[in-house]
Amino acid sequence: MTAEIVDGTAAEDGPAARRREQRGWYFYDFANSVYSTSVITVFLGPYLTSVAKHAADGRGFVHPLGVPVRAGSLYAYTISVSIVVAVLLMPLVGAVADRTGRKKPLLGAAAYVGAAATACMFFLDGDRYLLGAFLLVVANVALPVSSALYNAYLPEIAEPAERDRVSSRGWAFGYTSGAFVLVLDLVLYSGHDSFGVSQSTAVRICLATAGLWWGAFTVVPLRRLRDRRAAARRTDGAPDGRAQASGAPASAQSPAPEPAPARGAVAGGWRQLAATLRDMRRHPLTLAFLLAYLIYNDGIQTVISQASVFGSEELGLGQTTLIVAVLLVQVLAVAGALAMGRIARVYGGKRTVLGSLGVWILILVGGYFLPAGAPAWFFGLAAAIGLVLGGSQALSRSLYSHLVPRGKEAEYFSAYELSDRGLSWLGPLAFGLAYQLTGSYRVAIVSLLVFFVVGSVLLARVPLSRAVAAAGNTAPERI
Template sequence: MNTATHLPDHPAVTTDARALRRMQFGWYINDWANAAFSATVLTVFLGPYLTSIAKNAADAGGDVHPLGLSVRAGSFFPYTVSLSVLVSVAVMLLAGSVADRTGRHKELMCGFAYVGALATMGMFFLGGNRYLLGGGLLIIANIAYAVSVALSYAYLPGLASADERDAISSKGWAYGYAGGGLLLIANLALFEGHDALGLSSGTAVRICLASAGLWWALFTLVPLVRLPSRAGVAPARPGGVVADGAVAEGADADRPTAGSLRELARTLRGMRRYPLTLLFLGAFLCYNDGIQTVVSQASLFGSEELGMGQTSLVAAVLLVQIVAIGGALLLGRIARRYGAKRTVLGSLVGWVVTVALGYFMPAHQPIWFFALACMIGLVLGGSQALSRSLFSHLIPAGREAEYFSLYKVSDRGTSWMGPLVFGAAYQITGSYRSAIISLLVFFVIGFAVLAKVPVRRAIEAVGNPVPERL
């Protein structure tokens, strides 16, 4: 087996420092690139815009009828997000298995990134009553985004030693929020000046959506150049087999998809050997689904329930991006002293308080909406960055992409249970306040399950070195 492109178990010790920094920078810029889709498309512009298009196409009762189903126009966007994630689960798992089997993590990661970027640029052509086109492009882009990000996460164990991983993960999230925020500043300037430029507000929104795809495609060139093809490392065993049963070469080498399906089936069965890793995944699935739903539906809640204009929405999300940079780095420093698990648990308490305050938020009061945005930003980056680094310790060597594909089921922009509950609550009550408060259950259950995970034993169970603080 050729291991020339493998990253070492402890790169900070065994890899040339300059080469390591080059790889880390490429990984940071990957977050910088794809955060534009998360911030500009999912969080700010697409929810309200696609909802307005769906309302244009609605019947007298306010319903649209995709595939013959009757759906309230206000629920179309969250339902479409949920559908995209349900489909992406199978695609992520298969792509992760193919990547671990063939060692082509970078090629698959960047390939899906460019598919997502093209679909996002295609959103320029939305308008009128083309809600089905918008839903289709959202599904393609969100699936591609999910797969690309899951494969990028697989690089983390090879980019830092156990004790450095929280800091590296937090820095990656900070780069992401900085990149997403920078594009939002440009888009805010464009939207505010659309009259002076002779553009309608709808055209300005479509340009902003397409700009996220262009940004994503342009900056993906950096990880394409700086990252090695294969993420992580799996110690070789006799017969060409790597750790945890991942076959590097063999009878199925010329049929990677067929062989990877078998490897995926073995991995899913083998996960039963690591019940503590699965327990952590269950906790993350709950609380991060709540986080992602708050993020993806915040603009919809702000515009439809609180009466915020597009300018206030963009400014609030930009505020989230800016505060989240400091929040990610701050919680990373706190984790260095108190451990990642305790810090994440503390951040979940912050999320409960934030969502509860959102329910009582007065309408048509931008100052309170901006205060809520600051609270979200403070806990957002750190809770996600530390969860990512914590999970990286719980993965058997050689299975990084497959395990992170499972993790990505509920990571940034790919939640499905939360939007489903959010959309159903609105479908039943007609109130976005009822929809937002329904998300508390995800944070409460996630906190309770995470508190029961013995992280040290979980790390030892997969054979990884245990960091000094957890």
């Protein structure tokens, strides 16, 4: 009872309570991954392009806000706009979350805005390309904003030694839901006549159900996760390091101050963002890890986004083959994420990620030599991608969680999402330039080797144990 009076969170921080929160936390990956798989990877790009072409003038242009845009470029431009908006919004939301200690309401708001926008894609028909572009921007901003808040819970709900396992299970949950819903979508899409709907209506149903799925399963983490009090801060905006320096758990320290009033949180959000950027310079090893992650993750994201172009244009594979390959990646990514989480327990997260980057390098070299018109070889490449995709991302997230100063989880994970989203155009740019200069998608795909090689070298040079200590945290036995 005394612990509850001293700190309202102390009585709820035991192993059983942590496991309950962890199980709820997994379900946000389960909820939002369907958007990434069904909406972004498979259906929305081609469908929104077809809607824009239907609305185009005789020269093939649409005119959003009076600006002439080639219909075939609308989807790519809209994605770019959403990234810019997300980059501007994520640090602000993270700063507000840490100032108020109320991540959960912000997570819920971002999640349900994104889910609602996705569900409203059902009304994207005829020539409503402006509606589609608007809904895409809203959903594609809501996803990284909510993901930054969601990821910020990891240091709070998992002890250092647990984080590789917890993060890997979250990714596995996400890939499981993505694969399951994609199977249902493909059944509806391929058999739309037997269901009595047109192909266009089938696509709109697939888009809308992704939003409904996102919203429905977000209920679980919102019920299970709980907010902690905002960490004490010095007047310069940095966390008060006295509690950490003593080595005592948070519950044994003096009571944390009350969260900042909500009315002052937004006003101080931009000031806190500036303080966060200044503070990150005081943690150069954390920044060094972020730089390595930015580079190799950009390579990963580019391989995933351009694999279908490579398969269709260079290898001459059909749409059905490509969709089955995406499904194969989703299924094997579950096993891969869980397996790499177990490997990390033995060899450490850093070595495991470095090993996975070696596999990525072999994948790109293998892709260069893939024969055209041979689906079996393409499926083999997809299988290899699936086995390392989830683990590479899950373990990177758990490694970063050790490098975040206490009390700044949401702000620092906003920076993590920024490194994931904000510069994700570098890989596609390199891919596009390589193709433009050589006319070969094989050269374009192998040009991405530089991201994995440079990222591996930079990651290998980061002394993670020292970086964890510099952030004021305790390193697990193996990292």
